[in-house]
């Protein structure tokens with residue numbers, strides 16, 4: 001592992017003033033690995049998968065007593081917990097932002113899994129005490145992936161705080177992409193880890209009405225100084241996906257227009273995942289997809 005301490009020192013200065021843009025050369029690349037580590041602060045790391053087609057970013061929160069990974073990564077073969085253990089010796093848990101396959105690839109490597117406590121997630125618990133997430137929920141067929149049944153160490157209710165020791169994050173339920181989508185808000189440092197609720201690329205709306213309510217709720221929690229980190233990169237996979245408050249407002253406003261039938265969409269497809277959809281441009285690389293049909297013919301949404 002190559003450590004670039006000089007640039008990391010610079011990073012801790014920039015983070016106080018400007019939206020953070022981490023370039024590839026500032027990242028901590030691990031030779032031959034699918035994972036690239038970006039140190040954002042002393043307690044927050046982004047672990048990118050720049051060679052994966054969905055360009056996932058997973059976040060590691062390091063408290064004084066415990067560490068928590070927000071998402072398990074998409075990669076099924078390499079052990080993402082080994083990456084975390086190069087950063088911290090603290091007991092490590094994982095909390096998926098939602099139960100889609102590209103956020104669960106490394107779940108089997110974790111001893112301790114946290115899950116949002118909602119009627120939707122509770123239905124997956126079977127008599128064996130394990131959570132069995134069916135394929136139509138995790139959609140793992142796209143990556144030839146199965147999600148083995150897993151034990152949940154802790155159910156976390158919406159609005160509940162997870163205390164990692166000197167570092168506290170509040171779980172926000174933000175349905176819209178999926179029913180179970182969650183975000184984590186660190187009020188003391190004004191940081192939002194947004195999962196698939198917000199990232200600077202194509203946002204897949206599973207339910208527009210829910211998505212809008214969640215964006216309204218998020219805008220009541222965050223403020224123009226909040227650092228917002230999403231789970232998928234924009235067209236540059238080496239850049240940690242950051243969002244601004246104004247972009248969140250623009251996404252909310254566009255969704256309002258879509259709901260009212262006033263937005264102009266265009267048809268959109270992508271060979272890897274999307275057979276057909278309606279795409280609404282927001283700004284820069286950000287857009288909203290509705291009416292989605294996947295390449296395997298399945299419709300998306302709830």
Ligand SMILES: [Zn+2]
Pocket residue numbers: 098100177196
């Ligand atoms: Zn997703």
